[in-house]
Amino acid sequence: MTTKMTTKTNERERSREWYDRAQQSLIEGVNSPSRGAAVYSPGPVVLERGRGSRVWDLDGNEYVDFMMSFGALIQGHAHPKIVEVVSQTMAGGSHFAAATPAEAEAAERFQRMVPTAEAVRFTNSGTEATMLALRLARAHTGRTKFLKFEGHYHGWYDAYCLNGNSHPADQLGPRENPTRFPDSEGIPASVFDDVVLAPWNDLEALESILRQHGPELAAVITEPIMANMGCILPRDGYLQKVCDLAHQFGALFILDEVVTGFRYAPGGCQQRYGLKPDLSTFGKALGAGFPVGAVAGPRAILDRMRWGSGMVLHYGTFNGHRLTMSVIAVNLDLLSANDGAVYKQIYGIGDAAVAGLRDVFRRRKIDAVVQGFGPMFQIYFTGRDAIRDYRDYCQYADTSKYSRFIHRLLDRGIYMTPSNGLHWIISTAHTMQDVETLLVAADEVCAEMA
Ligand SMILES: Cc1ncc(COP(=O)(O)O)c(C=O)c1O
Structure with missing residues (x-):
């Protein structure tokens, strides 16, 4: 992994203004509780456009998007x-x-x-x-x-x-x-x-x-x-x-x-x-x-x-x-071209992200597990070796810590929902460079958290 630092995103002043305005006409300023202040603090990052693996907010901040519209964007943005x-x-x-x-x-x-x-x-x-x-x-x-x-x-x-x-x-x-x-x-x-x-x-x-x-x-x-x-x-x-x-x-x-x-x-x-x-x-x-x-x-x-x-x-x-x-x-x-070759690409990138994140948590001595493989995975802050079902999740996953972790990643140009109940998504638009950007940001956040 390189030691390159991430750039912190600008203040999200326009996001805040727009969110205030949206609340005058929409319940919680959005169209689903998973997008508003119930999840994002103090309010959501308001997005303006997307291309490939990237999205941009109203203040011009660029993010690598690992949420991908809750997984809908298997081909990334604007393929x-x-x-x-x-x-x-x-x-x-x-x-x-x-x-x-x-x-x-x-x-x-x-x-x-x-x-x-x-x-x-x-x-x-x-x-x-x-x-x-x-x-x-x-x-x-x-x-x-x-x-x-x-x-x-x-x-x-x-x-x-x-x-x-x-x-x-x-x-x-x-x-x-x-x-x-x-x-x-x-x-x-x-x-x-x-x-x-x-x-x-x-x-x-x-x-x-x-x-x-x-x-x-x-x-x-x-x-x-x-x-x-x-x-x-x-x-x-x-x-x-x-x-x-x-x-x-x-x-x-x-x-x-x-x-x-x-x-x-x-x-x-x-x-x-x-x-x-x-x-x-x-x-x-x-x-x-x-x-x-x-x-x-x-x-x-x-x-x-x-x-x-x-x-x-x-x-x-x-x-x-x-x-x-x-x-x-x-x-x-x-998706089916060349015998589904693109799946190999998605798996390679997702598996690298999972392995890289595990390595960051191990080096920074943070109790966390990364579950899943290939196209989809999730991080749980827990002292357990795995989260195996709903009951484990309710008892052992520190969802507040996860939310803090994601908010700090948002400040470093990684777009993801702070809800621990969702999952990271790899699309055909993601690259190894995106994984590297994620790992550098995660390492910085872990250093702060540790
Ligand atoms: C497993 C599963 N089934 C059904 C749904 C509902 O799909 P939609 O949000 O398109 O209505 C979801 C949405 O997240 C889901 O995760």
């Missing part, structure tokens, strides 16, 4: 091929809400990359995709309840809003019967009567819970890698066993690949871990920065959306949005 297809498509009309070649062209590429996609249905967000997957699973099995895991986030749909945030460790209840914490007001309590909750990465607890509730379940839904408590990997063979157990009780296995899809492999984590989910959901990287989601699976299930009696309803003015579909086609072509 020339995406800019080109957007302007070409737009010139012919943004969207018709009618049949277009663009939607079939996107779907064909999707099918080629995702092994379990006999068919695909596009939605406008990951939340819409997981909502639809649950409706399909309920229709297919004739059952109502489903199982979700503590600390997993599947979007903000009512039924999924249970134990998605962290809570004091001493309030979590027994593993076989976790305490239930709704994530939102305004959801009827009866909605949660249909949700069975289980701890993740714990087969014993899952088996015990399934013995009690398994026969009533339409589905078991899981993220393959926990991406909303940072980055927590599944134990060896765990996901296959969850799939087998779900099937043993007649429930569908839904793999929520909204974060991992098109990121960990051309065919997502299902390809990487050799899984065959009954349904899988996608979003983020699929749209390379454009709002989209998708449900993929066998015809036997997706055909339930065909018009007729007993159909599963899925409408949406913007479904199969022409502009987005044209972006998807280009994005998936870029």
Whole structure:
């Protein structure tokens, strides 16, 4: 590593002014609590533009972006091929809400990359995709309840809003019967009567819970890698066993690949871990920065959306949005070119960042672990050797220290959300130079913190 110092960013006066102004018209000055003062102190860095791996704020400060729009920007900012297809498509009309070649062209590429996609249905967000997957699973099995895991986030749909945030460790209840914490007001309590909750990465607890509730379940839904408590990997063979157990009780296995899809492999984590989910959901990287989601699976299930009696309803003015579909086609072509060579590049850069950060923490004698690999990882300030599930996260991850660490990195030109529940993202636009910039900045911050 070089010893070059980073330059401190300028005061963010214009960011502050703009944030004050935005609060007059928007709740918390933003459109999601994960972007405002709940996370950034005293307020967010207000961004003006992006290119490649970089973003610039209103005060002209430049940052290497490791958040990448919560992972949506797999090709970085303003990729020339995406800019080109957007302007070409737009010139012919943004969207018709009618049949277009663009939607079939996107779907064909999707099918080629995702092994379990006999068919695909596009939605406008990951939340819409997981909502639809649950409706399909309920229709297919004739059952109502489903199982979700503590600390997993599947979007903000009512039924999924249970134990998605962290809570004091001493309030979590027994593993076989976790305490239930709704994530939102305004959801009827009866909605949660249909949700069975289980701890993740714990087969014993899952088996015990399934013995009690398994026969009533339409589905078991899981993220393959926990991406909303940072980055927590599944134990060896765990996901296959969850799939087998779900099937043993007649429930569908839904793999929520909204974060991992098109990121960990051309065919997502299902390809990487050799899984065959009954349904899988996608979003983020699929749209390379454009709002989209998708449900993929066998015809036997997706055909339930065909018009007729007993159909599963899925409408949406913007479904199969022409502009987005044209972006998807280009994005998936870029990702699958040369046998997916770009994944090797992303893995190389991500693995170097992970190894480099571990080295910085070791040298600076800071208790921290870096979890994940390749395209996605997270740092936890903890004296433990790993964070293995939601309960570990609630008990052992020092999320305030993480927030302080990120705020100091922001002052040194590294853009990342201070929320420990999210994760660092490597896009095709990142370079080894970006990793070096990160490591120099992290080293300086660690020196201060130590
Ligand atoms: C695993 C997972 N599923 C679903 C969603 C919801 O996706 P969206 O934000 O596009 O609605 C998210 C969003 O972060 C997610 O992480």
